[in-house]
Amino acid sequence: MTQSKNHADKATIFCRDENRVDWHNKALWTLREKRDRAAASVPEWEDLRQLGSELKLHTLANLSHYLVEFEKNCQANGIHVHWAKDAAEHNQIALSILAKHQVKKLVKSKSMLTEECHLNPYLEKHGIEVIDTDLGERIIQLNNQPPSHIVVPAIHMKKEEVGDLFHEKLHTPKGESDPTRLTRAARAHLREQFLSADAAMTGVNMAIADIGAVVVCTNEGNADMGANLPKLQLHSMGIDKVIPSADSAMVLMRMLARNATGQPSTTYSSFYKGAKPGGEMHVIIVDNGRSDIMQDKILAESLKCIRCGGCLNTCPVYRRSGGYSYNYTIPGPIGIAVGAKHDETNSIPWACTLCGSCSYVCPTKVPLDKIIAHHRRLKAQQRTLPFGKSSYMPLVGKLMSSPTAFNCAMGSARIALRVLPHSLIKPFSGAWGKYRELPVAPKSSFDTWYKQNKANKSEAK
Amino acid sequence: MKIALFIPCLVNQMMPDVAIATLSLLEKLGHEVIFPEGQTCCGQPMTNSGCFDEAKNTTLKLLNAFKGVECEAIVCPAASCLVAAKENFHEFDDSPEAKEVIDKLYELTEFLHDISPIPRFKYPFNHTVSLQMSCHGLRMLSLATPSESMGQQFNKVEAVLQGIEGINIVYPDRRDECCGFGGTFAVDEGAVSAKMGKDKAQAHAATNAQYVVGFDPSCLLHLDGMIRRQLLLIQTRHIAQIIDAAL
Ligand code: SF4
Numbered sequence: 001m002t003q004s005k006n007h008a009d010k011a012t013i014f015c016r017d018e019n020r021v022d023w024h025n026k027a028l029w030t031l032r033e034k035r036d037r038a039a040a041s042v043p044e045w046e047d048l049r050q051l052g053s054e055l056k057l058h059t060l061a062n063l064s065h066y067l068v069e070f071e072k073n074c075q076a077n078g079i080h081v082h083w084a085k086d087a088a089e090h091n092q093i094a095l096s097i098l099a100k101h102q103v104k105k106l107v108k109s110k111s112m113l114t115e116e117c118h119l120n121p122y123l124e125k126h127g128i129e130v131i132d133t134d135l136g137e138r139i140i141q142l143n144n145q146p147p148s149h150i151v152v153p154a155i156h157m158k159k160e161e162v163g164d165l166f167h168e169k170l171h172t173p174k175g176e177s178d179p180t181r182l183t184r185a186a187r188a189h190l191r192e193q194f195l196s197a198d199a200a201m202t203g204v205n206m207a208i209a210d211i212g213a214v215v216v217c218t219n220e221g222n223a224d225m226g227a228n229l230p231k232l233q234l235h236s237m238g239i240d241k242v243i244p245s246a247d248s249a250m251v252l253m254r255m256l257a258r259n260a261t262g263q264p265s266t267t268y269s270s271f272y273k274g275a276k277p278g279g280e281m282h283v284i285i286v287d288n289g290r291s292d293i294m295q296d297k298i299l300a301e302s303l304k305c306i307r308c309g310g311c312l313n314t315c316p317v318y319r320r321s322g323g324y325s326y327n328y329t330i331p332g333p334i335g336i337a338v339g340a341k342h343d344e345t346n347s348i349p350w351a352c353t354l355c356g357s358c359s360y361v362c363p364t365k366v367p368l369d370k371i372i373a374h375h376r377r378l379k380a381q382q383r384t385l386p387f388g389k390s391s392y393m394p395l396v397g398k399l400m401s402s403p404t405a406f407n408c409a410m411g412s413a414r415i416a417l418r419v420l421p422h423s424l425i426k427p428f429s430g431a432w433g434k435y436r437e438l439p440v441a442p443k444s445s446f447d448t449w450y451k452q453n454k455a456n457k458s459e460a461k
Numbered sequence: 462m463k464i465a466l467f468i469p470c471l472v473n474q475m476m477p478d479v480a481i482a483t484l485s486l487l488e489k490l491g492h493e494v495i496f497p498e499g500q501t502c503c504g505q506p507m508t509n510s511g512c513f514d515e516a517k518n519t520t521l522k523l524l525n526a527f528k529g530v531e532c533e534a535i536v537c538p539a540a541s542c543l544v545a546a547k548e549n550f551h552e553f554d555d556s557p558e559a560k561e562v563i564d565k566l567y568e569l570t571e572f573l574h575d576i577s578p579i580p581r582f583k584y585p586f587n588h589t590v591s592l593q594m595s596c597h598g599l600r601m602l603s604l605a606t607p608s609e610s611m612g613q614q615f616n617k618v619e620a621v622l623q624g625i626e627g628i629n630i631v632y633p634d635r636r637d638e639c640c641g642f643g644g645t646f647a648v649d650e651g652a653v654s655a656k657m658g659k660d661k662a663q664a665h666a667a668t669n670a671q672y673v674v675g676f677d678p679s680c681l682l683h684l685d686g687m688i689r690r691q692l693l694l695i696q697t698r699h700i701a702q703i704i705d706a707a708l
Contacts, residue, residue, distance in 0.1 A: 008650045015652040025660075029635065036608070045611040314609060316639045320656050351650060353643025353657075354509065356600035360609035376511030387649045389510050432647060435655030436686025439475055446468050446477035450496050454484070 006347035006386055011321035025319040027155060032313045034262025035361070048255055053365035055248045056304035060294065066209040066242045067285065073212025077274040080282040087117035090286045094119060094201070094234060095126055097282055101232050103198040105129045109216070109223035110137065111203025112150050112307060113236050113286060115329045131193045133222040135186055142169045148323025150330055151260045151309035156322055190222065200226030204237035205306070206252060207283070210245045213273035214283060217256060217266040224270050231279040235272065239290050240303040246271075252306050255363035259310040293338065298374045302337040304364040311358035311368055317351055326351065333358035333368040340375040347386040349375035462577060463493045465532040467566070469542035469678075470502040476678050482705040483538040483569060489708040490579065499526040505545035509644045513552070520549040527562045534576060535562065538569040538701050540598030540677045541644075568602055569701055570676045574617040582707040585627035590703065591668040591695070592618060592630060593661075593675030593684065594637040604676065608637050618676060618700065625707045633664035642683035658687040666693040673697045 015021055039045045059066055071081045082097075084090035090113075098106060106128055108114065120130045120141075132141045136154040140147060143165055147153030154162070163177035172185045202223045206215040214235050216223045227233045243249060257263040275281035294300045312318050312332030323331040326348050328339030336348045349372050358368040379385055432438070464487055468480045487494045501523050507516035523546065527535055537543040543566060550563050573579060598604040598618075605616035619630055641647070641657025648654075662684050665673045673688075673695055675681050681697040688695055 008652070011650060012652040015656055018656075021656060039611050042611075316641065316657050317650070317653055320653050349511075350646070351653075353596070353639050353641060353646045353654075355596035355639035355643070357596070357607070357609055357637075357639065360600060360607050373509070373511070376509070377513060378511070380511035380513065385511065387645075389512065389645075432651075432686070435651055435690070436658065436683065437689035439682055439686065441475065442477050444477065446473045446480035447496075447498075447500075449477055449481065450484075454496070 006345035007321065007325050007327065007351040008347060008387075010325035010327075011317075011351070014322045014325060015320065021320050023158070024156060024322060028149075028313045028319045031152075031261055032310075032361075035259055035310055035313065036262075038258035038262040038264065042254065042258070045255075048251060049363055049365055051251050052255060052306075052363050053304060055243065055251060056306075056364050057301075059243050059248075060240070060300065060303055063239065063242070063294075066244060067239060070207055070209040070212060070242050071285075073210065074283055075212070077212045078281070079212065079274060080280065082282060082284045084284055084286045084288070086288045087286075090117045090236065090284055090288065091119050091122040093284050094236070095123060095128075097232070097234060098123070098128055098199055099126075101199060101280075103128060103232065105131065105193070105197045105199075107131050107133050107193055107197040107200050107222075107226040107230075108137075109200070109202045109226055110134050110218060111201070111236055112147070112330060113203055113238055114201070115147060116288065117236075117286070119236075131190075131197070133190055133193065133220075133226060134218065135183065135220060138186060138190065139165065142166075146324075146329060148331065149309060149312055150307055150332075150334075151312075156324070194222075194225050194229050197226070197230050199230050199232035199234065201234040201236065202227060204235050204241050204283075205256065206249045207237050207242045207285075208244075208246055208249055208271075209242055211273060213246075213271045215249055215253075215269065215271050217253070217269045219261075219263075219267045221268045224268055227270075227272065228276065231276070232282075233272070233275065233279065234282045234284065236284045236286060239285055239287055240305075252363070256306055256308050259308040259361070259363045289341070296374075298367075298371055299337070301366055302334065302368075302371055304366050305334050305338075305362075306364055307334075308363060310361045310363065311366075314357045314361045315352075316355065316357070317353065321351065333372065334366065336375065337366070337368055337371040340372075340379075345386065346379055346384045349373075349379060350386060462534060463495070463532045465527060465530050465535045465565075466494060466496045467527070467535050467537035467543070467546070468496070468500060469537065469539045469546075470500075471542070471682070472539055472678050473500070475682060476699070479538050479678055479699040479701055482699065482701040483536070486701055486705040486708055487536065489705070490577065492577070495530070495532065497526050497530045501526075503542045503546040504549045505542060506644055508545065508549055508552075516549060517553050520546075520553050524550050524554060524559060524562060527565075528558050532565065534567055534572060535565045536567050536569055536572050538676070538678065538699065540568045540570075540595055540602055540604070541679060543568045544597045544601045568598060568604070568676065570598070570604055570618050570621055571602060573621050573704070574604075579621065579624055579704070579708070582625045582704075584707050586625045586703060586707050587627035588672060589629040589631055589668070589670040590622070590672045590674040590698075591633055591665045591670035592622075592636075593640065593665070593673050593677070593680055593697075594618070594632075595675055595677035595680045596637070596639050598676050599637055605637075622674075622700070622703065625703070628703075628707075629670075631668045631670055633661065633668055635664060640680045640684055642680050644679070647683060654683075655687070658683055659691065662687040662691060662693055662695075666695045670695060672703075674700055674703055676700045 139154040148156040166172040318332040504516035504520035640661040641654040
């Protein structure tokens, strides 16, 4: 992955293969449609969203209280709790636990947090084999890629491409692209991994403070296979995952799967509140920049996110530019909200038309469009604007603030549009003319028309 | 009612017909319409890019054009400019005079639905129109329920147009997906913007409507460029032009 290219460059490359764009767009839009049907089947959907938003805000406002309560109740349940201030600390803690148990092979399930911390390469460097066990995650792991979506990580790959990959790595028959047969092959392969693993690690969808339990939601049951087979189980969570009670978990769980894939709930939603007999359970609570985000009132609301992926599916830009154009582990609207700070090209806040669809789709009402606009303002304040904006915006500002200068400039643009052949101005009109016909320019502006036809007859000053 | 017209720079310069239709229809409805001088851009290209310092002078110039103007409402035929003006005025000036201006700001459809409904149309419009439900009007001005929202359903745009005899209102597939204009997005993210515009233009054309009708001139301008580039058999019209022709 080239880190140096900005979003627009990567999107331009993605857009070159229009068939692929159409296919990607449609696959994700199908999820949005399923989500619409599922949401519409819950009459109190909008009330649930309000409740979800308020309950996350309440928890964030009292975060240290709930985290401490969670820790205390976990410990009472015999769970080991660890605190990590950043990715490096998280990885060290995970390694030290695994090393202590002489773990050679770790099976992992769905965790964007461990992606964020780049845990896999770190553990592999220390001689531990890491197997992602969600089907999508395993596909991209075999393909040496990061996820391109937070819920359907291999959505960018067509089934034929998966077939080729499986042929090479899992020795399925050449040319096999039947999803059922490919899934079966993957399942057999994963079963061997589960049986030979020494430890399991999962992400956490919710951490319930009053009972000291973590909730893990999957559709394949792999998290449970992992957590139940070996003696050692680890769960990594961001500090934003804690919620007050099991009741509050129910509110969010009614929306999570519906908003993600249109399912009433995930196939497996497991609550872990202690180690199995003779086993050990660890929870690692990670900050990694989250408390910084909390310092900014607008950005803080991004921590209400429950990672359903709904905002990615609805985003018309994400669907047409692909997950890898965002320069951050998490793509799409929520990826911009939490990743803009980490994007060295400073371009991802502009990968958005501010259409606002994401904010309306979000089950916890994360005001994504406002957060994205706010990131643009922060970038402007830090003088890290992309696309040469910092050089031309002051000029635009000057021009626009002077009606005479502006009208004069627009006037000449209009004349140019009317008089010059379009082939002549097209190269000068940049991206607009590259993709669209230029506007048909009117003869005169409205204010000129008004002066000629109306001004003397009305009371305008 | 005495109404001041707010004609954003894009409409003034590139789509004067929309402004003329707005003026004409408001007069036909019996309103007294004035056009205060000194109007300029609402600052949206700058604030949307994060450049608030650069937007300040422009926004305040526009605000000044309306301060102290005697009128009951300020009406604008461009949803996204209206939203930007409202927000930017508020951002840069919190004086009572500014608030007075802000409180009188209405987008045209909003005005015709909420404040001064059209009692009766005179002429029929025997055509199919595919409505372009542009994002800012929809999700920031609540002109209709966005498709993501499961709450109480309403649609002011349809309600206003429905009074016209013979009009057949349809929607494109993915009825309120963004058309991809997005101000400077159209230039900064040219490839994605164009793909979004292409898809949207095709979705409108696929309805077999004669016209794409919308309340946001910038989206219409973008769609018009995409429609002509692809030689699609559909034309863009602003809602003001349809209403004016039917009055
Ligand atoms: S921001 Fe909202 S819609 Fe997006 S992933 Fe998070 S919870 Fe889902």
